[in-house]
Amino acid sequence: xxxxxxxxxxxxxxxxxxxxxxxxxxxxxxxxxxxxxxxxxxxxxxxxxxxxxxxxxxxxxxxxxxxxxxxxxxxxxxxxxxxxxxxxxxxxxxxxxxxxxxxxxxxxxxxxxxxxxxxxxxxxxxxxxxxxxxxxxxxxxxxxxxxxxxxxxxxxxxxxxxxxxxxxxxxxxxxxxxxxxxxxxxxxxxxxxxxxxxxxxxxxxxxxxxxxxxxxxxxxxxxxxxxxxxxxxxxxxxxxxxxxxxxxxxxxxxxxxxxxxxxxxxxxxxxxxxxxxxxxxxxxxxxxxxxxxxxxxxxxxxxxxxxxxxxxxxxxxxxxxxxxxxxxxxxxxxxxxxxxxxxxxxxxxxxxxxxxxxxxxxxxxxxxxxxxxxxxxxxxxxxxxxxxxxxxxxxxxx
Numbered sequence: 095x096x097x098x099x100x101x102x103x104x105x106x107x108x109x110x111x112x113x114x115x116x117x118x119x120x121x122x123x124x125x126x127x128x129x130x131x132x133x134x135x136x137x138x139x140x141x142x143x144x145x146x147x148x149x150x151x152x153x154x155x156x157x158x159x160x161x162x163x164x165x166x167x168x169x170x171x172x173x174x175x176x177x178x179x180x181x182x183x184x185x186x187x188x189x190x191x192x193x194x195x196x197x198x199x200x201x202x203x204x205x206x207x208x209x210x211x212x213x214x215x216x217x218x219x220x221x222x223x224x225x226x227x228x229x230x231x232x233x234x235x236x237x238x239x240x241x242x243x244x245x246x247x248x249x250x251x252x253x254x255x256x257x258x259x260x261x262x263x264x265x266x267x268x269x270x271x272x273x274x275x276x277x278x279x280x281x282x283x284x285x286x287x288x289x290x291x292x293x294x295x296x297x298x299x300x301x302x303x304x305x306x307x308x309x310x311x312x313x314x315x316x317x318x319x320x321x322x323x324x325x326x327x328x329x330x331x332x333x334x335x336x337x338x339x340x341x342x343x344x345x346x347x348x349x350x351x352x353x354x355x356x357x358x359x360x361x362x363x364x365x366x367x368x369x370x371x372x373x374x375x376x377x378x379x380x381x382x383x384x385x386x387x388x389x390x391x392x393x394x395x396x397x398x399x400x401x402x403x404x405x406x407x408x409x410x411x412x413x414x415x416x417x418x419x420x421x422x423x424x425x426x427x428x429x430x431x432x433x434x435x436x437x438x439x440x441x442x443x444x445x446x447x448x449x450x451x452x453x454x455x456x457x458x459x460x461x462x463x464x465x466x467x468x469x470x471x472x473x474x475x476x477x478x479x480x481x482x483x484x485x486x487x488x489x490x491x492x
Contacts, residue, residue, distance in 0.1 A: 098488055099262040101138060101237055106145040108203055112233035113138060113264065114250050116240035116468060117153035117170045120452055124169050128452045131242065132173060134468045138239045138264035139206070143178070148201035150232045152189055152250055153240070154213040161214045171208050182206055190215065190228035198232040207232075218249045226253035239264025241271070242447065242469040244484035252487040261488075266468065271485075273465050274476040277444065279305065281405040286397070286428065288313030288411030289449065292336045294471070295411070299343055301478040304350035307404065310397050312389045312413035312424060316357050319344060325377050328362070328384035355397060359390030361414065361421060368418045388414025389424035398431050407432060410446035410474055416453050425453050433462040446473040 115135045120127045142149045158165040171185035182205045186194035189209035198207050209232070212218040217225025226249040230236070236258040238244075238251055244267070255261060263271070285306050287295050292315045302309060311319055317332040322341040347354045358377060362384040363370035374390045389397075401407060409432070413424035433454075435441035443463045445451050448470030451460075460466050467473040475482055 100268050101141060101239075101262050101264050104235065104260065104262045106142060106147040106235060108146055108148075109235050110148040110150065110198060110201065110233035111142050111235045111237055112150045112152065112229070113142070113237045114240045114243075114254075115139075115151050115153045115264075116242035117151075117167060118155050118242060119170070121155075121164070121169070124164060126169055126173060128455060129173065130451060130455050130466075131468050132170070132177075134266050135239055135264070136177070138237065138266060139178075141265065142237075143204050143206075146203040147235075148198070148203055148205060148207075148233070150198045150201070150207045150209065152209045152212055152229065152232075154218065154243070154250075155211050156213070158211060158213050161211075165211055165213075167208060167211050174206060174208060178206060179204075183208065186210055188214075190225065190231075195228075195231045212248075212250050220249070221247050221253050222249050223253050223256065225249045227257055229254055230257035234260065236261040237264050238262075238484070239266045241267050241467070241472055243472070244469065244482045245472040245475045247483040247487060251484055255487055270467060270469060270473070271476075274444075274467065274473055277465075277477070279406060279408075282307050282403070283406035283408070283442075284308035284310060284401060284404045286310045286312070286401075286407060286409040286411070287315065288413050288425075290314040290331065292318045292333055292340055295474070296336075296339065297480060298410070298474050298478045301480075303343070303347055303352050306352050308353050308355060308400050309347075310355045310400070312357055312393070312397070313411050315411070316389075317386060319354075319356055320377060326380050326382075327377070327386065328380040328382055329364075330360075330380075330384070330386045353400075355400060357386075357389045357393040358396060359392045360386035361388040361390055361423070362386055363420075366415060366418070368420060370420065372420055387418075388421035394424055394427045397428060401428075401432065402435065404441065406442040406444070408444045408446060408477055409450055410448065410470065412449050412453055416449065422453070425450075426457055429454050429457050429459050433459040436462045436464065444473075444477075446470060446477065 156165045317330040414421040416422045436443045445466045447467040
């Protein structure tokens, strides 16, 4: 990989600095439900304050189709006001307006200017040069600290590079890239995959077939595999277009060293609700209207018995609908045991961002995990041996 400057190798003293942060945090209404990504960005921001830089921060939040108020970064602004000197934090209601650029140009050292959601403009996702140029007018130095978006080429992390002579990575970006590109997976290791879709994890499954000792598949994506085996899955969601591929993966695994573990039982309900009547059922006993919403106790035991024999584990995706208490037991039990094994038996445990990271932090177990990534898709790509669009944009290769 091409050597890219870190923020502490760049002279920021008195300069205006545009930080691409990843403040794409989970929200309940207008309240931040997990500040994991915000806290992970603080080292870079604090360093800029220490260096008496003028700090402009940009980020996206969610996938807005228009300027929807519930996807405004205003709640992030309120968070930053509590975290830093409230008199030194300013918010702009647009990220490229003349007013916002004027505020940036008149900042005092140590002041923080948070810009509104980048994705309120179509130019962000379109990797527009015009949009990127307007963003570049905010500052003299560009800092990318948004690891969570580094598997995508967008205006704020790709096109924008054309308009800055001075650019560097923040501490979070450097830490994530260093750990995830240097992890050695040559010892006995397994991969836990959950979440809804096989399609988003396909690269990782193919990469680890014949490399990993075990692949554990839970969550909604397991039903695509079970359906491909002609199992009756009731009303559980599955990806019809992925059935053939799921079947191929299972057949291919037979001739590899990798054993694929699928759930044997589930916590079922008739609807996805926090007040549903639930019942634990074997996959062989699903009724036509059953929906599997979490892995069952036999599956938990099956997975954990194998995990206890491993030296390293990579985890991406919850085992059930973790946001609802009725369906979080599978994720919680796996997290608790992996946390204990990491602490007592020196199991190397890596969490690939997203919902899994939020779940583990909510359970208060993150400190025992070796690495909890802020990036879901980005960490998956790196661990799958793929290149990141971001690194290629900076001129790095392999």
